[in-house]
Amino acid sequence: MKILCLFKTEPDLDILPEKEWQPDENLRIETVFLPSIWNCFDESALAMALQLRKESKDISLSALTVAPPAGETAMRTLYALGFDNCVRLDPGGTDLRFSPEWVAELICRYCEKAEGFDVLLLGQQSAEGNNSLTPALCAEKLHVPCISRVTELHCEDEQTLSVSYACNQGLTRRRISAPVVLSVGNAQISCLPVPTLKAKMTLGKKPVERLAYGDLGLTEDSAGEYTGLGLMDLEPVSLKRATRRITGATPEEIAEKLYTEYIRKALEEGQ
Amino acid sequence: MRKFLILNGYGAGASASVSRATAFFKSSWPGEVPERCLLLCPDEATASGLAGRIPWSRVTAIVKKIYDPEPILGLLARDTASDGLYIFGDDPDSAGLAARLYGRCGGSACIGVCAAEEKNEKLFLRKRVYSHHMEARFLAEKLPCFAALAKGLPTDGETENGPSTPEMIVLEDEDTEKEIIFQEDGDGDSLETAKLLVAGGNGAGGPEGLACLQELAACMGAGFGVSKPAAMGGWAPLSSMIGISGTLAAPELCIAAGVSGAAAFFAGIEKSGAIIAINTDPEAPIMGHADAVVQGDYKEILPELIRLIRQDRSLL
Numbered sequence: 001m002k003i004l005c006l007f008k009t010e011p012d013l014d015i016l017p018e019k020e021w022q023p024d025e026n027l028r029i030e031t032v033f034l035p036s037i038w039n040c041f042d043e044s045a046l047a048m049a050l051q052l053r054k055e056s057k058d059i060s061l062s063a064l065t066v067a068p069p070a071g072e073t074a075m076r077t078l079y080a081l082g083f084d085n086c087v088r089l090d091p092g093g094t095d096l097r098f099s100p101e102w103v104a105e106l107i108c109r110y111c112e113k114a115e116g117f118d119v120l121l122l123g124q125q126s127a128e129g130n131n132s133l134t135p136a137l138c139a140e141k142l143h144v145p146c147i148s149r150v151t152e153l154h155c156e157d158e159q160t161l162s163v164s165y166a167c168n169q170g171l172t173r174r175r176i177s178a179p180v181v182l183s184v185g186n187a188q189i190s191c192l193p194v195p196t197l198k199a200k201m202t203l204g205k206k207p208v209e210r211l212a213y214g215d216l217g218l219t220e221d222s223a224g225e226y227t228g229l230g231l232m233d234l235e236p237v238s239l240k241r242a243t244r245r246i247t248g249a250t251p252e253e254i255a256e257k258l259y260t261e262y263i264r265k266a267l268e269e270g271q
Numbered sequence: 272m273r274k275f276l277i278l279n280g281y282g283a284g285a286s287a288s289v290s291r292a293t294a295f296f297k298s299s300w301p302g303e304v305p306e307r308c309l310l311l312c313p314d315e316a317t318a319s320g321l322a323g324r325i326p327w328s329r330v331t332a333i334v335k336k337i338y339d340p341e342p343i344l345g346l347l348a349r350d351t352a353s354d355g356l357y358i359f360g361d362d363p364d365s366a367g368l369a370a371r372l373y374g375r376c377g378g379s380a381c382i383g384v385c386a387a388e389e390k391n392e393k394l395f396l397r398k399r400v401y402s403h404h405m406e407a408r409f410l411a412e413k414l415p416c417f418a419a420l421a422k423g424l425p426t427d428g429e430t431e432n433g434p435s436t437p438e439m440i441v442l443e444d445e446d447t448e449k450e451i452i453f454q455e456d457g458d459g460d461s462l463e464t465a466k467l468l469v470a471g472g473n474g475a476g477g478p479e480g481l482a483c484l485q486e487l488a489a490c491m492g493a494g495f496g497v498s499k500p501a502a503m504g505g506w507a508p509l510s511s512m513i514g515i516s517g518t519l520a521a522p523e524l525c526i527a528a529g530v531s532g533a534a535a536f537f538a539g540i541e542k543s544g545a546i547i548a549i550n551t552d553p554e555a556p557i558m559g560h561a562d563a564v565v566q567g568d569y570k571e572i573l574p575e576l577i578r579l580i581r582q583d584r585s586l587l
Contacts, residue, residue: 013534014533014534014556021401029401040503097400127535128402130402131382132366132382132383133373136370136371137374139371140375145341146340148364148367149367151509167282167338167364168285168338168362169281169313169337170282185363185516186499186516188509190503227379227412228378228379228416229380229381229409229412231407231408232409233407234406234407235405235408236404237399237403237534239537240560241546241560241561242562243564244563245563245564247566251574251575252575254565254572254575255572255573255578255579256579258572259583262545262563263491263524263576263580266523267580269523
């Protein structure tokens with residue numbers, strides 16, 4: 001079974017101070033100096049793929065990211081963890097934040113170039129764009145089913161997976177045959193293992209396959225044709241409240257203040 | 272621009288979700304009536320009950336015992352209007368359906384819409400981006416537009432009209448559904464409606480650290496939830512996760528202890544009447560976003576709080 005994991009690393013937005021959330025004239029937020037972290041849903045997807053590999057040796061694992069050269073650091077980790085092939089598609093100067101259609105087109109063109117995959121495994125959304133569209137768009141372009149909010153995956157045989165996923169009716173488990181797009185949601189398996197130093201020194205040095213738009217028969221100029229939404233404005237969300245600091249000499253004193261000034265009233269109203 | 276509502280009637284939260292969607296439509300387009308409301312339901316009784324919550328008459332129910340987007344997509348894609356705005360509910364299945372329909376029909380799509388306005392025949396949609404740190408305003412440059420609502424929008428306060436009989440389209444279960452092995456209900460809905468909420472996070476250091484928070488919740492009759500890292504770490508069930516990928520709660524009082532208050536989590540409690548934050552880190556984001564903050568170790572303060580609540584028996 002050929003599995004392609006799509007992933008991205010993204011800036012750790014939660015450490016950006018509130019005053020820095022000011023867009024520039026191009027409606028961009030300066031995040032280049034922030035440390036990069038795995039997108040949490042993509043990390044779950046990658047960890048699931050490695051878990052599947054443990055269950056069946058007949059699985060080949062590829063990983064694709066659309067990212068500038070810095071994205072290759074993550075790929076060295078993936079090689080060290082056992083991925084067979086890592087591909088970085090250079091986005092040039094394209095703004096990918098709100099372009100899930102373009103990203104989906106790139107993914108599907110790569111799939112075609114690589115002569116198809118049985119399973120596309122990716123996280124449900126990115127932090128910056130929060131578009132939640134890429135998995136569904138890939139499925140529609142490839143004319144294959146899409147299962148969303150996947151929480152667990154197991155290999156049944158060469159072409160069949162057992163997939164657990166959340167839906168409105170509850171947690172569901174079903175067997176599904178490839179080809180399929182699986183969009184990973186809140187999964188209990190959420191962290192990639194840490195590769196050993198030996199693996200890093202050996203496997204981690206495998207070359208990353210590098211592609212440009214031209215390799216997929218596309219040009220940077222055509223990116224805009226794919227999107228249906230135009231970004232008009234970007235404003236910081238204000239979460240500020242009139243905060244009051246509660247202090248006291250002892251935990252008892254603090255608890256007493258919290259209880260009498262806030263909690264008792266709420267409990268009375270809840271009676 | 273013709274407007275359609277497509278609402279998901281599956282799951283325990285369906286009624287509230289329908290109410291939020293109708294409230295959104297009424298506040299965005301006062302006095303307008305949707306071209307048609309489509310209800311996706313597991314059975315005819317549910318369809319009839321939910322249709323009674325919809326204040327417009329043109330309602331069609333698509334009835335199918337087990338939710339499966341594939342045949343529903345086929346049906347919807349066949350009749351999509353090229354000038355249509357399709358508004359989907361705020362549940363994740365609806366978001367998935369909107370995304371797939373967009374992929375099939377083209378146009379534009381926006382998932383997590385919190386506001387919409389039409390100006391000079393142009394459609395503008397707002398949604399939270401950058402992990403809920405920013406709000407973006409988009410112009411829908413192409414139609415049809417498929418917009419799925421954000422979680423946590425206000426409900427329609429009006430009383431329901433009582434059961435009504437919508438036009439029904441019944442889809443038969445297909446063979447593929449035999450592959451479904453089991454289903455079980457989630458229990459995250461109770462957090463959504465909890466009047467009191469106690470929330471813990473990474474500061475707990477592990478499941479043991481959550482014990483006194485759970486005790487406080489039990490003692491107050493409050494809901495208990497955790498941040499994403501705590502849920503992902505397996506310290507508490509995934510159904511207790513609060514935030515953009517979990518439950519968006521709106522309690523009258525929320526006590527958040529050992530939670531940094533990252534924007535993705537805070538989105539799950541920002542509609543609280545009052546927020547008390549207890550954290551050892553004075554620089555944690557939540558310390559600027561709560562009504563009352565205590566810089567300290569919640570493991571020292573909460574046992575005292577539990578003692579006080581128990582002591583005041585007249586309230587229990």
